[in-house]
Amino acid sequence: MLKHVQLSPFRSRSDTLSLSSTASYSSLSPEPLSSRSSSYSSLSETSPSTTIKVYARCLRPDIEYKTLSITFQTTCREVVTSLLNKYRMRLRDPNLFYLTMEVTVRKAGVRTVLVLDEEARPAALQSCHPRGDSRFSLQTRRGGLVKVYDSVLMPGSKYKSLLISDRTTVDDLIQILLNYYNSKERVEQFSLYEVCQSQEYQRKLHPDDCPLQVQNCWVSTLEFHFLIRRNLHDLRPRRKAPWTPELPSIPSSSRHHVQEEEQQSSSSSDLETSRLSSSSCADYENYFYI
Structure with a gap:
């Protein structure tokens, strides 16, 4: 005897049937459902x-x-x-x-x-x-210890020593510290700098750089450390620049040399001033002097 089957108007799925008689689903299906498919349906629908x-x-x-x-x-x-x-x-x-x-x-x-x-x-x-x-x-995984000066995040803190992996990025490192201090500020508001005390410079790292890989290129860990600074223009889009592990060293005396050139250029013509300032930016755009 044929059984009357109709679609339920309260179901959104077209493959769900409502039986108007007492016949079971197995009597309508030519082959019974396997135990695996029935258990998967139960986990995905009734037990999320x-x-x-x-x-x-x-x-x-x-x-x-x-x-x-x-x-x-x-x-x-x-x-x-x-x-x-x-x-x-x-x-x-x-x-x-x-x-x-x-x-x-x-x-x-x-x-x-x-x-x-x-x-x-x-x-x-x-x-x-x-x-x-x-x-x-x-x-x-194996990791390494880095020292990060984070007083900009917490005025009472001097630095934190963190154990990180070699694939942890700058943004990951900053986010760990923000979570530690329960800060609601965004990662984009801060940047990480590589600081060399002997040569008196700071170099801004890209958000995708890996601090532990940068640290492995240092000659001496006593002369270098990482510093977190607040961005003046945190909404500016970030561009990925190729990171070079070896940078030309800049002696501390070069800072005075740049200042002397700027004083001399102030009395020169506008053309000479433009030439000197463009050369200075090309050579020292990656460095922030203390």
Whole structure:
């Protein structure tokens, strides 16, 4: 006997059917739905969130694991940030951490460890394996220590020593400090400068430069440090300029030489003044003198 089937006017999806009789969906479908497809539909529609267990002993020796409630759209990057926020580790660089997934095939006795990308979704990966056959762990990358003078962010602070990764950018570093001080200011309002005390100059770094890579090119870390300054025109668009690890050294006496040239040029003609000022800008546009 045929059963009457009609579309429900209260559903937005065209593939959802409303049965006016007591017949089940399996009696209408020629083939029953597989268990995997039915479970996926249940997770994506009725249960948008799930829990994962992340072993995070690398954060502190007393932390074995942390259970997090996440959605199927949560990325590994967001999981790392959530863990650091829960344990109030605001000075920790998120780029120093990454997630691994250990998958065990019990019948074959094989165990595989996968390094997850930052955009990978742990909840979706966990749903592809039986419960208990997968395990997430927080791992650390090698980094380096940088000293940043940040009195512009907090008047009572002199500097902060931060452990960062070699791929952490200038904007990432400034954002870590802003989060530490609970500041609502934007990253674009500040810039990071490379300061050399012996040669008395400051060089502004591009937002995409990596401070740890810049520091690795220093001859002596005692003569250099990083300084955060507030931008006078923070709304000006930023242009990416090629960063050169080796810059020509400028002795402190060159500053007096530039001042003498400027005094001499003031008594010259306008054409000579234009020529000298354009040459000066071409040679010293990347330097800010103390």
